[in-house]
Amino acid sequence: MAALGVFLAFLASAPPMVVIDEQATKRLEPPPHGAIGMSTAYRISDAVPTPRAMEFRRRILHRGAAIGLHPIGHDEVYYVLEGEGEVISDGQRAILKKGMTAYLYKGAIVGIAQRGRKPLSLIISYPNAQ
Secondary structure: OHHHHHHHHHHHOOOOOOOOOHHHHEEEEOOOOOOEOOEEEEOHHHHOOOOOOEEEEEEEEOOOOEEEEEEOOOOEEEEEEEOEEEEEEOOEEEEEEOOOEEEEOOOOEEEEEEEOOOOEEEEEEEEOOO
């Protein structure tokens, strides 16, 4: 019974969940790291009170748009919802299509560009600095 009390105390220390409608976070803006083209950004985790442990965002890169090359200080994940893109990590290039994921490592120089006819819709997630 004491274990249940410890478990319940642990649960009580967590903040309540946050439910976010991505449409409330939507904005049209140039992509980060070079402002190459235009994108629709959904800064989903910005709606979560701080401190928070991670970032979770959706970004749609319009035709010809790119998140320019930049060094990352944490692991980062790009997951493709729709479209096609070319991801670069330390000079290595790969084509990503719907359902594919690029796991990028801390310290790499990375970027991603829209390719093909359809916009590139991505989920991007990474930890916040602790």
